[in-house]
Amino acid sequence: QSVLTQPPSVSAAPGQKVTISCSGSSSNIGNNYVSWYQHLPGTAPKLLIYENNRRPSGIPDRISGSKSGTSATLGITGLQTGDEADYYCATWDTSLTAVVFGGGTKLTVL
Amino acid sequence: QVQLVESGGGVARPGRSLRLSCKGSGFPFSAFGLHWVRQAPGKGLEWVAVISDDGSNKYYADSVKGRFTISRDNSKHTLYLQMNSLRSEDTAVYYCAKDMGYGELDSWGQGTLVTVSS
Numbered sequence: 154q155s156v157l158t159q160p161p162s163v164s165a166a167p168g169q170k171v172t173i174s175c176s177g178s179s180s181n182i183g184n185n186y187v188s189w190y191q192h193l194p195g196t197a198p199k200l201l202i203y204e205n206n207r208r209p210s211g212i213p214d215r216i217s218g219s220k221s222g223t224s225a226t227l228g229i230t231g232l233q234t235g236d237e238a239d240y241y242c243a244t245w246d247t248s249l250t251a252v253v254f255g256g257g258t259k260l261t262v263l
Numbered sequence: 264q265v266q267l268v269e270s271g272g273g274v275a276r277p278g279r280s281l282r283l284s285c286k287g288s289g290f291p292f293s294a295f296g297l298h299w300v301r302q303a304p305g306k307g308l309e310w311v312a313v314i315s316d317d318g319s320n321k322y323y324a325d326s327v328k329g330r331f332t333i334s335r336d337n338s339k340h341t342l343y344l345q346m347n348s349l350r351s352e353d354t355a356v357y358y359c360a361k362d363m364g365y366g367e368l369d370s371w372g373q374g375t376l377v378t379v380s381s
Contacts, residue, residue, distance in 0.1 A: 155307070188367040197371035198308065203363060241308050245366040250322050252298065252366050257307035
């Protein structure tokens, strides 16, 4: 059971928009920055969003992040088949003194 | 260009030990915290441990506390994970990752597979 809760899967058609939610508590999301990662099997995870809503260089602006209270959301517009991957939210948990990951969400582009 | 290369994975019997290494290049190694993150077969990402830039602060996941030790040698640009009393549930791909500053991991290695089996 992960400290951060994500939906196991989401799906949408090419060109459409999808959002992935991440729910936590005041000891993690509520008081710390949230980051998001894309992970394709057999490859290194890639940072998509840091500090809740900032994109590293090279990440397109069709990818966005937001945070409100103890929840965060990743948004991807203009879906492409290449976006099919597992997506994880993460943050520091002050009570656990640990980085915590969500359980991951599998994105399928139909 | 930041590069992190893990090594040291392999097969170990339950109760035995293994030491992983992660060689960093392309960035000021001694200026950043470093993490180990793992992924067991069919499971999600699980954070394992973090060490501060100078090695003075270390934190561990409850699942490995007391069994694993994270360390670093800044002169060799290398991060380590000493894994003792291995269990079958430690079987996973282990990644090292660089911390941006707030527990956000901006660069990752390709991973090294650890299999614990009798």
